[in-house]
Amino acid sequence: MTFSRSINTARWMLTFAKIVECGSISKAAQALAQDKAVTSRQLRDVEDSMGIRLLNRNTRHLSLTDVGAIIHERAVKIAQELEGVRADAEQFLSLPSGVLKISTSVAFGRLHVLPLLVDFTKNHPLISIELCLLDRHVNLIEEGYDLLLRLCNEPPANLSAKFICRLTYDLVATADLLSAAPPINCPDDLTHHNCLFYGFHNRKTTWDLIKNGEHHPVEVCNSFSVNNSEALRDLVLSGAGIALLPTFAVAKDLASKALQRVLPDYTVTGSTGDALYLIYMPGRYLPAKTRTFIDFLSEQWIPLPPWATSNANKTHLQQPR
Secondary structure, three states, X not given: OOHHHHXXXXXXXXXXXXXXXXXXXXXXXXXXXXXXXHHHHHHHHHHHHHOOOOEEEOOOOEEEOHHHHHHHHHHHHHHHHHHHHXXXXXXHXXXXXXXXXXXXXXXXXXXXXXXXXXXXXXXXXXXXXXXXXXXXXXXXXXXXXXXXXXXXXXXXXXXXXXXXXXXXXXXXXXXXXXXXXXXXXXXXXXXXXXEEOEOOOOXXXXXXXXXXXXXXXXXXXXXXXXXXXXHHHHHHHOOOOEEEEEHHHHHHHHHOOOOEEOOOOOEXXXXXXXXXXXXXXXXXXXXXXXXXXXXXHHHHHOOOOHHHOOXXXXXXXXXXX
């Protein structure tokens, strides 16, 4: 039996069960919210498809045939199963429950996602979290995730995305390093310092510093190659050099004065991306577990994420491009 024929048979069984339940075709049509002629045709279709008569009928009365009584028992079970399917689907869409699979970058996830999970699961005990921290862009569909917290310039065009905030970056160093090293008054002075940046197998890169709309590219070198923001932070805290890091990774260090901004009058761009997006499957039927977590994160991070509160001199954090 083909899939389409199976669907038709299920629909006919529902109609047949409803006719018996209501005692007439007209009442069944009302209950099913369809025309009487459609209901009558569906009854004929199921009888024709089986080559049997299910109901004895005249203008005033309907009664089950012997085989109709047997088929009716099956039809009622089919109706109950389909109602159960509908109830499960409605619960899936309305009740926050199940396993929520999330992925984001290692540093961002450790610093800003993990601390929120305990409170979230306390408020939503039917949701279990699987958080995968990876410093690569995962494929939401192929790898089976429900939600991505992605640092990027542009979200994927084939998925839904909620803009959270712009990402800012800082050049930072310890006070001890800055006091002992040659002064830094302009971008070109950075060439005389060990400059730490996110990357691997890269000893040189170009930092683009912007002031009053004017770009000041400068080629810098490092003595360490690091592909993790937290490891880079540890290096700069140890006095290893001047680092380019996302503000979310060093906000607490700047607030505590463990690190200082270098050339604070300049804006610098980083390689991680310029915005934070929540990325999920498109369509109207977003599972309640995903929708609930998106709402939760939005409450925590909009209009201003916590890592930006000590960074009030940075502008345009909230504005999508």
